[in-house]
Amino acid sequence: MTIEEAIKELEEKYGEDFNWAIISDSKIFFVNELKSELSNDDVVKNADVIALARSYSNDDVLFLIENNAKKVYRIYHLTYSKCNAKGFPRYIEFEDINSIREYLEKEFISDFIEI
Numbered sequence: 001m002t003i004e005e006a007i008k009e010l011e012e013k014y015g016e017d018f019n020w021a022i023i024s025d026s027k028i029f030f031v032n033e034l035k036s037e038l039s040n041d042d043v044v045k046n047a048d049v050i051a052l053a054r055s056y057s058n059d060d061v062l063f064l065i066e067n068n069a070k071k072v073y074r075i076y077h078l079t080y081s082k083c084n085a086k087g088f089p090r091y092i093e094f095e096d097i098n099s100i101r102e103y104l105e106k107e108f109i110s111d112f113i114e115i
Contacts, residue, residue: 006101019057027051030061
C-alpha cells in the first residue's frame, strides 16, 4: 500500500470531512520549512526528505526521510518559527504505511467523530 492509496481509502471511508490530503504542488515549501525549523545537528538536515501529506486541521505534515539507506516516516507538527525550543518541532515516527494509516484513522475518529 502506498500513502496515496491509504489516504484515498480513508477519504472514501470518511468523505470530505477527512482532514488529510496528499501534497502535490508545494512539497518543496514544506521540506524547506521543516529544515529551517530543525537544529543544525538534526539527522534530517543531511537526509533526503520528501513531503507526502498534510493535515488541514492543524500544522501536521507527513515526511519520508531517507538517510544512509534507512527509511522512516515522520509526522512533524510544524511551528512556522525559526527559534524553536529544544525538542521542537515535535514528531511521531513510523516504520511503514500501514502504521501511518492506522494512526491517521484513530486520530481522525477521536478528534472529529462523535460517538
